[in-house]
Amino acid sequence: MKSLVKQSLGLLLASSLVLAAGCSSAEPKTAPAAAGGQTAPQSAADTSSKPAAATKLKIVTSFYPLYEFSRQVAGDKADVVNLIPGGVEPHDWEPTAQDMKQIQDAGIFVYNGAGMESWADKALDSLKKEQTAVVEASKGIELMEGVEEEDEDDHDHGKEHASAEGPVLDPHIWLDPVLAQKEVQAIQDALEKADPANKETYKKNADAYIAKLQQLDKAFKDGLSGAKHKEFVTQHAAFGYLAKRYGLTQVPIAGLSPEQEPSPGKLGEIVQFAKEKQVKTIFFETLVAPKVAETVAKELGAKTAVLNPIEGLTDDDKAKNLDYIGIMQNNLAALQSALNE
Known part of the structure; x- marks a missing residue:
């Protein structure tokens, strides 16, 4: 048992x-x-095998106009970062080590060229070309010779320097709405090559923005064709392409860089020219002190007004929600007023 x-x-x-x-x-x-x-709901462990969202294309631009054009083409399909902060004059700006890293980490680097970004050659030398595509937006555009101010005591040396180095080119092509369209197209081409999956979106965005630039061009043609005067005096030689496009004559107080100080002889010539042409408005710009323009205006008994080279947005521009198109429309209104006095 x-x-x-x-x-x-x-x-x-x-x-x-x-x-x-x-x-x-x-x-x-x-x-x-x-x-x-x-x-x-699934836990974090349950979702770990899911593919991550695709990383957006990163575009780094040198200064404001290139940022705006790139942003318009990219839409929401790419992230656009501008190097030069708002309110900073870009002619003599230099990138920090962090700025250089931003360029190196980008999928596309967009800059104007034609000597505008003096630091660009150094930045390009350090790039890994297989990682970062480069867009020189002015490439292929016929460039004008720029106006450089010379010291009276160094007149002959200046001529020798220009001969040895070649002519100084005017980089301010974005102020011509027709040439701005070419810059937009260059950016569009680069985005389509770098991100073919969104090619149709980039084309659609570029076409829409180019249509706005075409309307801007028409507004300038219609608004300036019957102007009483054709000459305008401005603080620095930024408006050569715009003047050529619409049959005007730019008379700059300084050369291509707004920081240049004109010689007393040069100032005398400008004052005499302005008197002969009955110029009653002297234009200055937003990112540079207007001292020289005010001096000329005082000598003439003229007033001053803003003609914006759109090299960077100020806090006031941002507060008014101004962009490239809006500022160009303001420039047109300023020119119409000055040229019809």
């Missing part, structure tokens, strides 16, 4: 061990259904 009891207990114990082993090796149970028959 005791033997039979021991056998029964042994069989019962063996059965319990087998059952326990089976439970420990079974697949984990799914989460219980939530109210309404929906399954409970």
